[in-house]
Amino acid sequence: MRFDTVIIGGGLAGLTAGISLQEAGQKVAIVSAGQNAMHFFSGSFEEAAPVRERVSALFAAAGVRTNAIDGLQLMPMGKFQPVSLTLEDVTVFPEEHIAEKALIVNFTGFHDFYCTFLAETLEKAGTACRIRFVRLPEMEHLRTSPSEMRSVNIARVLDEYWEKAVSDIRILLGDEDLIILPQVFGLKDASVLDKIRTALPARVAFVGTMPPSVPGIRTQMLLKRRFEVLGGTFLMGDEVTSAALHEGVVSSITTRNLDTARLFADHFILASGGYFSKGLAATPTQVYEPLFGLDIDYPAERKDWYDADFFAEQPFMDFGVKTDALLHAVKDGEPVKNLFCIGSVLGGTRKEDYGTAAGLAIRTAFAVVDTIKGGNV
Amino acid sequence: MKRNEYDVIIVGGGITGAGTARDCAMRGLKVLLIERHDIATGATGRNHGLLHSGARYAVTDQESANECIRENMILRRIASHCVDETDGFFITLPEDDLNYQAKFVESCLAAGINAEIVDPKEALRMEPAMNPDIIGAVKVPDGSVDPFRLCAANMVDAKLHGAQVLLYTEVTGVIKDGDRVVGVKTYNHQTHKSGQYYANITVNAAGIWGQRIADLAGVKIGMFPAKGALLIFAHRVNGIVINRCRKPANADILVPGDTVCIIGTTSTKIPFEECDGVRVTPEEVNLLIEEGAKLAPALASTRILRAYAGVRPLVSADNDPSGRNISRGIVCLDHETRDGVKGFISITGGKLMTYRLMAEMATDLVCKKLAVDKACETASTPLPGSGEKSFREVAEKIWENPTTVQKAAAGRLGTGAARIQSADSLDQSLICECEEVSVGEINSAIERLDVNGLTDLRRRTRVGMGTCQGELCGCRAAGLLAKAHGCADRARADLQDFMTERWKGMYPIGWGDALREAEYTQWVYKHVLGV
Known part of the structure; x- marks a missing residue:
């Protein structure tokens, strides 16, 4: 050949x-x-x-959308890091004060997303945080095996049931102007990210989890x-x-x-x-x-x-x-x-x-x- | 005015201190134990984890051999959840003198150790990992013991009997009243507060650091720090302990423990000032692999997880400052008769194996001084979590159809596993996949076992001791700690300390898969987590 x-x-x-x-x-x-x-x-x-x-x-020709702007990325352990080019999954913030009030949402039993760390960093920069959990019955089968609640497995469930998660999040949302979610959405199809942004009444930011990286895959x-x-x-x-x-x-x-x-x-x-x-x-x-x-x-x-x-x-x-x-x-x-x-x-x-x-x-x-x-x- | 008054203060939270605290508390004394770091941070947590049969010492030191076999049998009874009854072989290689075997067996039998010559072919069938070229094999009742678990169990039982324990508290001074030690001055490294505690007797059980404590009391103990380096391999290559049947030398013991096996040790005299920061050198690593492969050839190609080193608290048996008369036996010093300093005892030397006997000797002396007439019961009273035979049986008693995670927890904690929350799948989900440690087990350790940080947690649950050396479970556990302690900053700083500590044991063996893991960890922490 x-x-x-x-x-x-x-x-x-x-x-x-x-x-x-x-x-x-x-x-x-x-x-x-x-x-x-x-x-x-x-x-x-x-x-x-x-x-x-x-x-x-x-x-773009491959269907991968990027943010080619200078700003800050919120890292999984709560640090801000300067970025100039990211995948569309990453929300790029102009400054560390990213909202007045933020709702941080995780899935019950998912230990690779660090809400407490995020909340503490954000509160220092003047963003009041509330942490809430969503528990979807469709994820229960993952829990029967103790090592299955990992990012990619959750993302596979959410590829199908993301709308249910969104409707739970809508119920949890109070007067926050920002919702922070783990990067476990749109494994198959990134257009889900925009659909989630449209479906929720506050701004949405996706923050990274421990590997494997859903956006990377x-x-x-x-x-x-x-x-x-x-x-x-x-x-x-x-x-x-x-x-x-x-x-x-x-x-x-x-x-x-x-x-x-x-x-x-x-x-x-x-x-x-x-x-x-x-x-x-x-x-x-x-x-x-x-x-x-x-x-x-x-x-x-x-x-x-x-x-x-x-x-x-x-x-x-x-x-x-x-x-x-x-x-x-x-x-x-x-x-x-x-x-x-x-x-x-x-x-x-x-x-x-x-x-x-x-x-x-x-x-x-x-x-x-x-x-x-x-x-x- | 009564100010922090105790019958006895014990300095040192290693196995000797923990055992002494337990014994004293069981005899009804009011006990305070003070430890400058966490439990089992010194030599206690930095050895083979070998449940010696005593055979290793039979030829050279009958007394030590006899102590070992008696304590060996006692630990099987009182600490069954910490002991793995593997048995051991002493093998003779073609380059060794087979004549030594006869003398060895004779000495073992004289010390009360059941040593049995096994045909090399039969021995190889029993332990296929052994070097196939062996020309002789002797079976002895060796085993393995988890020193962290053993130390934690003694500490828990001491507390159950009323002892108080201060961790991360350093003894900075000894308070004297004339020729009598009446207490200690302390500094707490977490609260940054100084303190003073008083007792009729102070027991120095600080291992190699006992020299410093003795200095503070104005007495001299001649310590001879000897560094011993060891390697942990990623698989349990052997099921039975393998020793060389010759005079004790470098890297001639291979001990299976939990999911791994450990080769060691070397022996290098080091200056006292270096005791706090011992590191393993490339030369030591090379020697351990080379010698280890003679015991079990598979070691030459087995992934190494970690290198570590401990410092043996060797002490000159009498007042001889030259060190000619170094003993590996137990040294119990009554400083009143030895140095004219009342109310002060040092218990040192000895081995992990003989900690209980050391504790008994120290406690007997304390009781004599306090005129307390109560017999020692530690040889017959099981430690918390012990008393059952197999971890499967324990797990089945606690849970109907236990899961593998529950069985792993029962293996670690014995009957104590019953306290772990595992009612639902959330508690059972795994934080550490390598060692199968669940959310429930970690939360229960945080609640009940004085866990200040991740490294403490590792000593109590094995989190981060597996193949990945904590790169993933470290973060997950940090998440739980942040939640439990309500402080993410502290958990984040703690995670950094934890990874620094894990790295210390990784870079000396940084090649092959270990280097791949190291690169991956660098990526995750720097680029993904942004720590």
Whole structure:
């Protein structure tokens, strides 16, 4: 099988690159192992401000609506964080005093949404808060198993019964001008969010829960669909098993599901993520990139990989594949001519130029797409 | 004027202090226990959790061996909900001297330990995780014991018998009247208030920190802090304790406990000043894995959850300051006869295993001084929650058709599980999925067991001790604490402390899946939660 570009990794970086290249008329394949960082996405594209119009346009075409405005996001533990580009699920506030009175609503028995924390922060900023719970009989079956009251399971129930929840919330609502709800709505269809906003007589703000992230999973599904509608080949639940790399050029890869069939391409993009996604791996003595054995700079002594303070900057988070200025992967000191790296597999090595987290994923994806489209590789 | 008067003040909330408080209270004394952190924060919570048969000491120290086996049998009776009767093997590897085995068995039998030579093939059938190259195996009545639960049970029973307990309260000074200790000065780290408490006798049960307490009283105890590092593996690789049949050395005991197993230990002398912040080094981790894999080869490829270290309160047996005469046995010092300081006793040395005996010795001395004639009953009176055989039976007595969550709680709390709210599905929903800890169990711990924060909660319920090391359940439990204490700021600060403490044990083993978990946790806390 021959493609113009093969992308390894189906997270935010891989999908952004895949969609852009398909839009430019390329024939692209994405090999995706399954779960990725989108499953614990906060809803805010940190450090993506320099490309926010371009991201918004790409996402809009996929049916993902965004807020490209500067403001504050209310985080799950009650902190406010500055944002410049978010999913439509995130309510962006101009200031910390977000309302006179807020009603915070949770579902009984859902422990991954922190009403008490939210209330305390908001009250400090002058918003009087009331916490109330909704208990839908349709969720009872989740409770029979003690570990089922989790965001995605609740969202599946609400995909069907959100109107019942809304009518309960309407009864609970007093004179509040703002209703705060957990981000467990519109897993299948984001238009539910607008319907809820219309159906309730006060403003509605959706605030994040513990992972898995309902907005993140929905976004990932929509981006994947967009990629496939454009004609891209998405190899779901597959894994790269080997790569043919000779004299600084990758000619093909094999995957587990395709068995002996090889995937040939002019360009390869490594978007395999960090440690969690297994784009990077570590043993007691080395940190390595498991697929191509690409170069990574890190201290030889293991004690220098970590900071003893959990909340300090952790050195291991900055380890990543070395690249040249055009993001060509470097192996044994030499750039590989047709292999690019994007997203978290870069660690913090490119944070000066492209930021970290979601910003890194999107901005490096765009940079590599432009290089490939420009033919100036 | 009567000011905070007690018969006895006990300094230290580890197992020795808790056991002594229980014994004193059961003999009718008015007891105050003072602990500067939480219960079981020192060596009590930082060891193997091995219910020694005594076999390890049989060859070198018959007295310790005999103490161990007697206490072993007592704990099986009085603390059945804390004990897992796994048995143990002492295995001989090809590089070990098989001649040692005969001497070992003989010494065990002389100390009263039922040691039985088992054919290596049969031993491997009984414990398949063992190194298949063994050339000898001896079966002994080892087991495992949950030190947190044991300490909590002693504390609860002491309180049931009228003892008062002050946690997060540090002894800052000893009040003397001439040559007699009459009380202590304290500082409470939570209320930031100072206090003074008076008693006829003060018992120093502060473990390695007992040296400092003794200093305050003007007497010298020569402590020799020895750091021991251990690793927790993510699976219960072995069902039976595995020891090396040779002279005690590094990393030669593998103990199964609950859902995990623990290899240890190393032994390194450290300066006294470093006792408060011991960390595990990469060299220690490497050594533990290498030696551990000789006991059970699967350890080389099993995920490690955590590294931790404790400080053994070793003490010179007499006044010899050189440390040549270090004892691992129990040291009970009457400072009146030893140093001419009245009303002051130190109980130290010893082992988790022999805490009850240590408590008995200290209490006997207290009673003698107070002329109280009451016999010790701790060897025959079960601890709260104990007295039943299997946790399944316990669970079935409390609940009709107990769920797995209820069985897990019964395993942790014994009959005490009856107090957990589990009437409806809300109480049964899980906060910690790794360890199956329910909302009801956590709320009941918050209500009844002096829980100030998440780390306290972990010691009492195992929240955050599983595979994910607290990244998810920490937040959920913080939510419950915020609600119970009505203060989110405190719960948030507490969550940060909890994660810092969890990380301390994670980064020394930060590679493979542990590093994946660490990256995920970094993501969740920094980007999702914005902590």
